[in-house]
Amino acid sequence: MAKHHHDHSEHAGETLVEAARTALTGAGEQWTGMRSDVFEELARHERPASAYDIAENLSKTRGKRVAPNSVYRILDLFVSNNLAMRVESANAYLANSHPGCTHDCIFLVCDECGEATHVDNDDISKAVRGVAQGADFKPERPIIEIRGLCAGCR
Known part of the structure; x- marks a missing residue:
């Protein structure tokens, strides 16, 4: 992956x-x-x-x-x-700590402290874009948010 x-x-x-x-x-x-x-x-x-x-x-x-x-x-x-x-x-x-660099947004969002960690995963991005294109939909800005608890709040 x-x-x-x-x-x-x-x-x-x-x-x-x-x-x-x-x-x-x-x-x-x-x-x-x-x-x-x-x-x-x-x-x-x-x-x-x-x-x-x-x-x-x-x-x-x-x-x-x-x-x-x-x-x-x-x-x-x-x-x-x-x-x-x-x-x-x-x-x-x-x-964006890499201004101008384009990545799909995949965030791990802590429900306790509000921290949001940005993760890049090309396999997930390609899969999500593929699903959208398979439904005859042109993806412009995929955003995935996973809610839960960060290591500090667990």
Whole structure:
């Protein structure tokens, strides 16, 4: 089975922000001050963060209200450009430690602490895409979430 566990510390801090900026501008999008602030705030979270959490923290940092709707639009842009991943069941986001790298989203989500671990498994991704294509459906963004308890909460 082709299983890949990425080292999520591969890009961190300033190198992660720079990799995200490079990926976004390489896709023809602008790296604005607000987009930079949203990405930096998202990247500092170890667990999935909601747009409301990010907006609240940025409002404090910037000294003026940041609307969650603005943050949602930026997060959607980040997801579509593989800078962030959305944990659907939590309506929350994680920074992609490999910005611009495309992987189907397979998450192990802890029901106790909220930790979401991203796992890459090419065999599962191919199988899920194959099932969709067999049903005459074009898969765009497969997302699989497995709920349970992480090692720390068991």
